Amino acid sequence: GAVVSQHPSRVICKSGTSVKIECRSLDFQATTMFWYRQFPKQSLMLMATSNEGSKATYEQGVEKDKFLINHASLTLSTLTVTSAHPEDSSFYICSAREPSGGSYEQYFGPGTRLTVT
Amino acid sequence: QKEVEQNSGPLSVPEGAIASLNCTYSDRGSQSFFWYRQYSGKSPELIMSIYSNGDKEDGRFTAQLNKASQYVSLLIRDSQPSDSATYLCAARGASIQGAQKLVFGQGTRLTINP
Numbered sequence: 001g002a003v004v005s006q007h008p009s010r011v012i013c014k015s016g017t018s019v020k021i022e023c024r025s026l027d028f029q030a031t032t033m034f035w036y037r038q039f040p041k042q043s044l045m046l047m048a049t050s051n052e053g054s055k056a057t058y059e060q061g062v063e064k065d066k067f068l069i070n071h072a073s074l075t076l077s078t079l080t081v082t083s084a085h086p087e088d089s090s091f092y093i094c095s096a097r098e099p100s101g102g103s104y105e106q107y108f109g110p111g112t113r114l115t116v117t
Numbered sequence: 118q119k120e121v122e123q124n125s126g127p128l129s130v131p132e133g134a135i136a137s138l139n140c141t142y143s144d145r146g147s148q149s150f151f152w153y154r155q156y157s158g159k160s161p162e163l164i165m166s167i168y169s170n171g172d173k174e175d176g177r178f179t180a181q182l183n184k185a186s187q188y189v190s191l192l193i194r195d196s197q198p199s200d201s202a203t204y205l206c207a208a209r210g211a212s213i214q215g216a217q218k219l220v221f222g223q224g225t226r227l228t229i230n231p
């Protein structure tokens with residue numbers, strides 16, 4: 001299967017600072033990447049869909065000015081959590097859609113655990 | 118009504134038995150369905166995708182799709198303790214806007230007892 005990496009795997013930051021998370025597709029070009037958030041014992045919540053070369057599409061209730069997404073190349077999307085607060089502490093996971101053959105399969109990165117103190 | 122529904126469990130199955138996980142979806146236009154496995158503290162891993170009515174087998178896993186009943190299931194034969202995880206069912210959005218997105222169920226926690 002396709003391989004997606006994320007960096008960092010774990011980050012602790014102080015309240016009010018910004019954190020950038022990188023998501024890379026390692027062995028394929030991903031025109032579309034997705035950012036999810038998952039709180040403990042809950043399912044995945046889609047935050048936004050990131051398309052290479054265009055603005056991200058945010059889900060209802062997700063603040064686009066707080067969660068900045070940039071998809072500058074076919075293998076890299078970044079999520080920046082700006083002015084982080086303790087309630088932003090969560091498990092952030094990206095996925096990439098492997099486009100060959102019309103497949104809609106999404107492959108997930110290993111996730112980034114964010115703790116805001 | 119949630120778009121994709123799963124029994125949250127926990128579902129306990131003895132080792133070696135068949136584990137049966139079920140999922141229903143509300144959007145009749147959904148065409149593609151996926152099963153992901155998620156171990157505690159890890160990200161989801163794709164196990165199976167299914168697009169047509171009927172069964173699809175891959176090793177110990179069988180996915181079943183019934184579009185008329187809007188029902189997807191995953192069978193795990195010869196269950197192993199390493200199969201203990203949360204299993205997420207996902208459906209691809211049918212609308213033009215949602216066509217790229219996956220809608221996930223809340224997941225079923227499966228425990229295989231040795």
